[in-house]
Amino acid sequence: MAQHFLLSAKSRTLSIKEIYKAGEEAAYKTFCEIRWPETAGEAVCPACGHDEAYKITTRRKFKCKACHKQFSVTSGTIFASRKLDFTDLLAAIAIIVNSAKGVSAVQLSRDLDVQYKTAFVLAHKLREAMADEIDNAKIDSECEIDGAYFGGHIRPENRKEDRRDRRRLAYQNGNRRVVIVARERFGRTLTTVAKREAEGVQFARERVLTGVTINADEASHWDNLEGFYPLERINHSEAYSVNGVHTNFAESYFSRLRRMVSGQHHHVSPKYLHQYANHAAWLEDHRRESNGKLARRALHNALAAPISRDWAGYWQR
Template sequence: MAQHFLLSAAARTLSLRTIYRAGEAAAYQTFCQMRWPETDGAPVCPRCQHDEAYSIATRRKFKCKACHHQFSVTSGTIFASRKMDFVDLLAAICILVNASKGVSMIQLSRDLDCQYKTAFVLAHKLREAMALEVQTGEVMSGHVEVDGAYFGGHVRPENRKEDRKDRRLSENKSDRRRVVVAFRSRKGRTLPFIVRSEAQGVELAKIHVDRLATMSADEASHWDLLHLGWPVERVNHSLAYSDHGKHTNWVESYFSRLRRMVQGQHHHVSPQYLHQYANHAAWLEDNRRTDNGSLAHQLVANTMTAPVSRRWKGYWQRAA
């Protein structure tokens, strides 16, 4: 029997031991090469794009020979104003890509020997960088599966039986409950959205799914409207999960990863940040057969092209 790729040595091309053994200088050079791949790590001024600069070695900064602008390798990126060493940033990226179901912020803070707040913001910045590959604006084609799953908003029942209410009624439900609607091309990419109702997925399909595509959905009645725009295969999950090749197993696989991430690692996710975790799970699912070394370098490259995060830069300083 053939060995699964994730169990083979080919899936393990980077480790924390390798990162820390190589040291700070090697990690810094990795970020330089990912920031300026066209010059093999040689600095390019972000203001005037001139490719000649003086090196200020004591401060790890550069000064452009043309416009005299001073900049660093992280200037204008999602890691702008960072204080962590580059070797720790690379280690955090390695930990995050190795965790197939996510990692708790308590665990990440202990692994990096930093505050919980630092780990929390760092992980969210990395998820924002992952979203550059997930939320590309590309219209999905081929055969696309669609489904929705509910997250958050759990209402605890009253202790005494006579005080309990019917939690199925809308007036007794939490306003923090959200639906993740996901579109997934078979053997392709995953595209998640956060909405209030699963029925909103029909309008999302009109924007993000090509009219020449074919679709698969479950037996929920709101998906009936999809038949007006696409050839749609339907599967009744109350009878079977697959019916003569008709299934939504690919998108269900994504929801399985996201649910284990939320329930098993984070336990609680705020609805205002649920999209970050949905994109994180989509990125992991789409790259599940890529070795961890390539994933880490891919994520470093994303952070070096991502702009300064307006949501997460100075996050704790704004919280009063």
């Protein structure tokens, strides 16, 4: 029997030990090479695009020879105004991509020896950068669509006579959300968060190209897709797969997301559920890549992402 990829040496091309052993200068060089690959790591001004700059080595900054503005390798990126060392940032990325089901902010703060607030914001910035990879992406080949509900759990009362039917709307707390996934077979995974699974019909109209075959379960709201797409249906009360019709790829994604939410984070706010859903989709899409390649991909996404409107100065409101 062939060895699973994740058990092979090819999947392990980066370690935390290597990052810290190489030192701060090597980490800084890695940032420069990934930020400016077209000039082999030589600085390019983010303001005017000029490729010649003076080096201010004492502060690891540059001064553009054309517009005379000062900038650093993280200026204008999601890491702008960073205070962590470059080795710590690389280590954080390595820890996050190594975790197949995500990593909690508490664990990340302990591994990096930083405050919980620092780890929380850093992890969310990286999730935001990961989501940019599939921003405005469209599905152009056979896919599956499904939904799964998360959050909104209401603890029952201790005494039986005090308990209420938690299925009734009047007794719910309003925090329950559904993650809707449209997953291309052997392709990309696109997600959105809504209050009802029926909203997935509009999501499919926006992200799946007309004419693409969609596989869905027996839920009646998917009937509304029949006028726009070739639709294949599978009734899960009878079977999980019949003649190639199934939603197993979508269920595989939900399996990872459920374990991420329940096993690592334990509680996810509905306000940020979409970021955890995108994180799980990113891990699912690149699950056959080595951890070194994953780290470089995540760092490239972070350095290509603009300053975060949601997370810059988060704890300062």
